[in-house]
Amino acid sequence: MTLRLYDTETRALRDFRPLTPGHASVYLCGATVQGEPHIGHVRSGVAFDVLRRWLLATGYDVAFVRNVTDIDDKILRKADEAGRPWWEWKSTYERAFTRAYDQLGVLPPSVEPRATGHVTQMVEMIERLIERGHAYAASGNVYFDVLSYPGYGALSGHKLDDVHQGESAGEGKRDPRDFTLWKAEKPGEPSWPTPWGRGRPGWHLECSAMAVYYLGSSFDIHCGGMDLVFPHHENEVAQAKCAGDGFADYWLHNGWVTMGGEKMSKSLGNVLSIPNVLKLVRPQELRYYLGSAHYRSMLEYSEEALHTGAAAFRGIEAFLQRVNVRAGAVSVGSWTEAFAAALDDDLGVPAALAEIHGQVTAGNRALESGDHKSAVDIASSVRAMMGILGVDPMDEHWNEASARSEAATSALDVLIRAELDRRQQAKAGKDWAVADDIRDRLARAGIEVTDTPDGPEWALRERDRSKQKTNPEGGN
């Protein structure tokens, strides 16, 4: 089957046909690094990491660009309010985003360009736009002439009469629908030299210039959050097309993380920062939860839903561990046809997860019936599928901490095995009191013993994180 993707521009599922066979070029609008990331901010990173992993798994060479917007009104305002230099502020939160992506196992992009490092490319793009009659300079600002581009509104479906850019009037703007490509210098703000005077870039221009610089005049897929369709992406297309570029062939947009039915957002004060959510669940559990809904659906956050997702993940993890202990090492195998069909259908992760859970049930059955070979085969396939979703429980990414405790666990295993052997001997001698006493003592120490057809197994009881509470953090 061919990969089909829902394209916002044509409002239809389209077969993915890359511009260059075997190669996929993808641009994802990255963070504006103005504060600590909340779980909504990283949803696009997680969702499109699955796209990237699926493209890689199916043989594509993927160029994946995710930018950093590191110059912006909000960054300047917040740094100013905090009495800190803007460059320190944005660097601090760029690191916070990087840490969050790493914690969640999002593959690092092929390149992560910062807006401030690409002013040259932006100035060149403005020059092309002015030359072609699509932009004009006024009082040190440069504006894009919206009416000069007949295709304006095609991506978002906005009618020209309904266009509101959401920016201030702007000195010298000829039409209120025009948007700012370049902002004239203001005292105390960072600025760069241009033929139209010193100033700083507009947000929309940054992405067009960086996308074309890294991926070429035409590239395959442009992704971002659904709130970016208008005006950000509409303006990105307008700039690029009018400058003579073909730009993106497919447009993919992810839904929001919501809380109480509303977009999780600092301005509404209903946000949960990544560090706070990670007090409730492990990073791999948060990643599983964030990635479990279809990328185009809204994901309504509740602590209960988070714990349900975490428990589902742990069920898969426990299956793999059981097979590993009882039936043999579980390597990464290959996915099933049903899984591939689910992902090929516009990255249908819910159907893909249903397939994984079905396989886990079959694998558990095989294990219980003593069919170790089937259990190992199924587990290998489950690892492959979970890996494509970025949540293979046995991937070493998640197991740094466990690697540290591995030595302790094997030492513990020797001691517990000795106790379990003693218990087996007591049972064989029908000395039930001793057998029960050993089991109870282990239970008091948080060690659960399960009798299986392959002999007794032990596991540390899961610490119940659900007792911890995290309240939404206020806005700022």
Ligand SMILES: Nc1ncnc2c1ncn2[C@@H]1O[C@H](COP(=O)(O)OP(=O)(O)OP(=O)(O)O)[C@@H](O)[C@H]1O
């Ligand atoms: N609740 C959310 N769910 C999904 N994506 C989100 C959410 N909030 C922000 N984003 C995405 O994060 C990226 C950066 O957004 P931005 O920095 O503008 O934050 P924002 O939308 O102003 O939210 P906030 O008000 O919380 O800062 C955008 O691509 C946006 O789509």
Ligand SMILES: [Zn+2]
């Ligand atoms: Zn962008």
